[in-house]
Amino acid sequence: MSRPSDRALIVVGVDPDRSLRMALAWAADEAARRQLPLRAVHAEGVPTGGYKRREVPPSWEEWNDALHKVGKQVLEEAADFVAARHPQVEVDTLLAEGDPVWVLREQSRDATALVLGSRHLSRSQEVFGSASVSLPVMARAHCPVVIVPEPEHITQDPPYFVVGVDGSEHSAAAVDLAFEEAALHGGAELRALYVWQPGHLRIFDEHQSQQECRRLLSETVAGRHARYPEVDLRHELVVGHPVQVLTDASAHALGLVVGTRGRGGFAGMLLGSVSQGVLHHARCPVIAVPSTPA
Secondary structure: OOOOOOOOOEEEEOOOOOOOOHHHHHHHHHHHHHOOOEEEEEEEOOOOOOOOOOOOOOOHHHHHHHHHHHHHHHHHHHHHHHHHHOOOOOEEEEEEEOOHHHHHHHHHHHOOEEEEEEOOOOHHHHHHOOOOOHHHHHHHOOOOEEEEEOOOOOOOOOOEEEEEOOOOHHHHHHHHHHHHHHHHOOOOEEEEEEEEOOOOOOOOOHHHHHHHHHHHHHHHHHHHHHHOOOOOEEEEEEEOOHHHHHHHHOOOOOEEEEEOOOOOOOOOOOOOHHHHHHHHHOOOOEEEEOOOOO
16 A cells, blocks of 8 residues: 555544444554554434334434434544554544545545445445445545455464456556555565456467466566565466455455456446455455556
8 A cells, every 4th residue: 555645544434333343453453554543434424214103303403413422422432442452553533424435535535545344235235225335435435445344254374465466557556555565464475366267269279368367467476576575475377257266265365455447347337347246255354456546
C-alpha cells in the first residue's frame, strides 16, 4: 500500500454489531505495523422501521437523535478496542450521515487503506442488499480496500500471502502491494500465481500460450523481489479457473491480493469478475488494489 504523502491514515468502517471486530482488529494491527493513525468511521443511513403497526412512529428529530446516540457509543467502544490492542496507535472517530458507500468512498481519498468487514452474504444480498457495501466501495474507492471476513480464519505456519498475476496494470499494482505486505509481516512467504484458463475450442498452441504466461509472471515479480529480498517468493503457473485457484490457494493465507480489474470481464464493468468472485468465496482477508485512483 505504497502511498503518496497525502495518504497518511488507515480508515476502517465500524459495524454497529459490537460482536464483529475482525475488521477493526485488522485495521488496528495494520496501523501499528505502518505507524499510521487510524480513523474509525460509522455511517448513519436512513432510519428503518421497527415499530408495530399500531404504534405511532417517532419524529425525524427523535429518530435522528437516537441514531446519533447509538453511533457515538459504537465509535467510543471501537476507539477503546483499538487503544487496548495497540496503545501507541493514534485513533480518531467520524460519525457521518448519509449513504455509507458515499461516505466511505470519500474517506478513501486520503487513506492508505480502507478496511471493511464481511459476513459472507449470499450473492443476491451482496449485490442488491443494503446490508453490505463492500462491492460498490471496492469499485469506486481511491485506495486499496481490505475485506476482512467474520469469523476469524485459521492461518498456516509459515505465514504467507497469495497474489493473482495476469500481466495487467491492476495486477502489477497488486503485486507491489503484496510484496509490501509480506515484508511488513516479518518477511512472510509470497505465492504469486498466474492462472491460465484454456479456451473452449483449444485450437491454438497451448504450450506456447503457457510459456508466454510464465514469461509475464517472471517479469512481473523479478524487479519487485529484488526490492524485498527478505520475502520468500514462490511463483507458479496454474491451470484452472482463476477464482477457484486463488481461493483454494489462499485458504489459510494472511491475505489474498488482487487487482480490481484484470484482462477479463466485460467492457464497462467497474469491478472485474475475478475480484468479485474471490470476495464471495475467499475465507481470508481480500485486498483489492486499484491501479490508479478511482
